[in-house]
Every structure is written in C-alpha cells, then in structure tokens.
Amino acid sequence: MASGASCRSSQALSQGERRRSSPAIARLCLAVLILGALAGCGGDRESSGKAAAPRTEPAAKSATETERTATVTVPAGKTQTQTGTSPEEQPGGAGDEEPAHSQALFTGRGGRVKPAVVRVPAFIAIRVELRSADGEVYSLRFGGRILRVDGSLRSVSAGFSGLRPGEALTGEPVHGGNRVRVEATAEPGP
Secondary structure (H helix, E strand, C coil): CCCCCCCHHHCCCCHHHHHHHHHHHHHHHHHHHHHHHHHHCCCCCCCCCCCCCCCCCCCCCCCCCCCCEEEEECCCCCEEEEECCCHHHCCCCCCCCCCCEEEEEEEEECCEEECCEEEEECCCEEEEEEEECCCCCEEEEECCEEEEECCCCCEEEEEECCCCCCCEEEEEECCCCCCEEEEEEECCCC
C-alpha cells in the first residue's frame, strides 16, 4: 500500500460530501418512516365510512404479526385500504383447536358388537363410539361410563384418557352385545 493512499471509509466526510449525501439520507429516512407507518396502521375496524387517520406507532414491528386492516394516505390524497384475514378469523384458527385423539368405533348389528378389538396408539386420548346399525338396543360399560344406543339414538360417544403401551380399555355388555376391548398396541401415524 502506498503511504499517500488511505482507506476512504476511515476518513471523515468533508463538508461538501456531507451536503451531497444529505438528500440521499433524507430519502432513505423518509422511506423507512413510510414503511413504518404502513406496518403500524390498522388492527381496528372502523364502523363508520370515514377513513382513519394514520396512527403513529413504533416502526419496530415483528415480521410475524398479521395486520387485519391497514389504511394509508396516498400522495394524491386518496385513501387505500388493504385487508387480510387474521389467524383468529380463519377456520381452524387460534382457539379452534381440538386435541389429538384416536377413534374406536364399535357397531352393534344382529345382537353382536363388532369389532371385538380396536387397536390405538399409546398415550393418545381415545374417542369410543358405539353405533346401532339395526336399531336394536346395545349398551357397553367402560369403567364408570355407559354407552347406550337404540332405535331413537343410533350413535353415542365418550372420551377417555390415553392408555400406556399394552394397556386395554374393556367394554362390558349391559343390554345386548358382547365384550369389546380397546388396546394400546398400534403404532401412531396417519
């Protein structure tokens, strides 16, 4: 490196260089402020037909936040509204969750309940459903719960806690049918 040459980034800007870079810096700051205003507007829906004035909020918004409504004043004096759907408003959105469960479906027909054994994955909650395919009365007792179906009520279900590997939930017949079992011997999967 020559002794007269030096790195330009290590030198302070001269007065003339500062004046030339000021408009560029000002435009950059203005762009950042406009983008910050765009990200900070919205969230509340107005019930009246008037356009809402832009709010002043901190420009440091998270990229993962979803805005429901954003109102921006366009330089020509027109108002432009952009709407999106938040996760709360979508089907299956926040609050609509249903815990994972396995289904154990038993059907009564011709005096018997089939299948005799249903295998489910261990530790996953179980939804036991009893149906009457022929309109006859079938009842199964699972511990302290009784599932009963007949001609007027053809399907009934109850939820049970998950089982440890190798454990079983036994349904004893009360009115017609036979003994059934729900065993925790299946591998989890779709």
